[in-house]
């Protein structure tokens with residue numbers, strides 16, 4: 749049965765779903781890495797493709813930007829379509845000097861000011877946490893490649909245009925690796941529904957050095973991240 753935001757038929761979504769924020773990254777990744785990739789959703793232009801990777805069924809579906817948007821897609825994918833492994837393949841801004849553009853950041857946990865789950869957790873400071881098996885497999889897959897990899901805490905922000913440099917300074921001082929906008933709620937939802945989740949990000953810009961990747965440079969480095977996610981999902 750289609751949902752308000754996904755028109756795919758029930759069996760059209762795989763148990764393993766990769767979630768880029770950008771729907772066009774979903775299209776590119778499906779066309780580049782999957783065999784027999786088929787468009788299964790385009791409601792609101794949020795593309796979802798299902799195909800095969802080394803014989804394994806995989807869906808690659810956009811999540812949109814920010815936790816409220818990701819929450820809609822992740823909820824529907826899990827509760828209506830039976831997704832059991834959800835891996836975010838995103839971009840992030842680096843927050844530590846040693847991290848370079850194009851490096852991979854794998855999120856053990858995600859700090860936030862708030863998430864869409866705040867209303868459920870209320871006074872509880874729930875600690876959003878990656879699935880350890882996926883985390884371990886993704887780190888191993890990243891180490892097999894010639895790419896810098898960093899594993900630790902990230903910041904899932906509600907805003908891209910942030911006006912709290914004091915908060916960034918505190919996070920840098922507490923070892924936060926980078927900032928993005930979705931992983932904390934993905935981890936909350938995975939815990940609530942008993943499924944596996946991981947956030948893998950490619951560093952697209954640097955908050956301390958102010959470097960940024962030119963857009964035509966991004967594809968190759970994003971390719972490493974997609975392959976790491978696929979290898980981790982089926983390890």
Ligand SMILES: O=P(O)(O)O[C@H]1O[C@H](CO)[C@@H](O)[C@H]1O
Nearest residue numbers: 768769770813838839928929
């Ligand atoms: O590249 P994606 O996956 O969209 O991720 C990052 O980019 C967007 C902001 O430009 C936010 O969604 C942030 O989390």
Ligand SMILES: O=c1cc[nH]c(=O)[nH]1
Nearest residue numbers: 839840841927928929
């Ligand atoms: O959310 C994001 C993503 C990439 N770079 C940032 O600075 N923020």
